[in-house]
Amino acid sequence: MIGRRDILKGAAALAAMSGSRAFAQGTSQDKPKPRTRVVFLGTKGGPRVTMGRSNPASVLLVNNVPYVIDCGMGVSHQLAAAGVPLTSIRDIFITHMHSDHNLEYGNLIYNAWTSGLQKPIHSFGPKGLIRYSFTFWELNRFDIETRIEDEGRPDLRKLLIAKEIDGDGPVTDDENVKVTAFRTPHPPIVENFAYKFETPDGTIVFSSDTAFNPKLAEFAKGADVLVHEVMYEPAVDRLVAKNVNGATLKKHLMDSHTTTEDVGKIAAMAGVKVLVLDHFVPGDDPLVTDDNWLDGVKKNFKGKTVLAQDLMELTLPV
Ligand SMILES: [Zn+2]
Ligand SMILES: [Zn+2]
Secondary structure, three states, rough: OHHHHHHHHHHHHHHHHHHHHHOOOOOOOOOOOOOOOEEEEEEEEEOOOOOOOOOEEHHHHOOOOOEEEEOOOOOOHHHHHHHHHHHHOOOOOOOOOOHHHHHHHHHHHHHHHOOOOOOOOOEEEOOOOOHHHHHHHOOOHHHHHHHHHHOOOHHHHHHHEEEEEEEEEEEOOOOOOEEEEEEEOOOOEEOOOOEEEEEOEEEEEOOOOOOHHHHHHHHHOHHHHHHHHEEOOOHHHHHOOOOHHHHHHHHHHHHHEHHHHHHHHHHHHHOOOEEEEEEEEEEOOOOOOHHHHHHHHOOOOOOOOEOOEEEEEEEEEO
């Protein structure tokens, strides 16, 4: 289990890595923020909600404009903890429709609305995102219509512009970022996208959940930062033992995620400056040490490798 002390330890390690530009949230409220930074909001892979790491979500901030990547349970709370006003959200990117990546998607948009959202939010994601959005409106119709009438709020349903991605290529661009999607296999899911963000301070790629995929290394070629999911194979047996469907779950995990050794291979092939390990599977096994995560990676990748922690901040340029 990861406690407050571990979070600070992770932040301190990162600060040591990149000097004073990296810091633990809450210690530098009065200092001007760096132009481009990523805050890892939730770093535990999988749908179980536990007391430790939060479920998957990250936010890239450029000129204080947030670009939210995935909406696992806890994303609203973690954004608040990171000091990102929910009303400032303009863009949300969903990698795939596994619940650990989208379960709080509707609720995040809803929470932005009750915080005073006035401007549209654009969301991007795989096929199914539009229906998922409409279904959320239906689920919450009574409350939304009551608050429009009773509290004078704008119609939330008109403030969301959801767009489905149907293949590799450009997704969106604005004054801060250019975003490109890349389909990567996550069996049995095919509609699953890695995202590349080109910012004024460098390029960062988020792998999504993915099986070992050398083509992803081509997509991430020359990026400054690669944020890649990771699975520690020796601990998978302990993880699946907690589930009645253990054998099937193990097969799913082995087929659809990337081991530490293989993450190292991808980072080396891509030639990235910094590799960030994220979406830890398992993300809550106290017997797995930092070295367990790093040793496999180091066999194949000699560059800087960072273990993401909840609320850890990484500043670009690296
Ligand atoms: Zn996941
Ligand atoms: Zn997944």
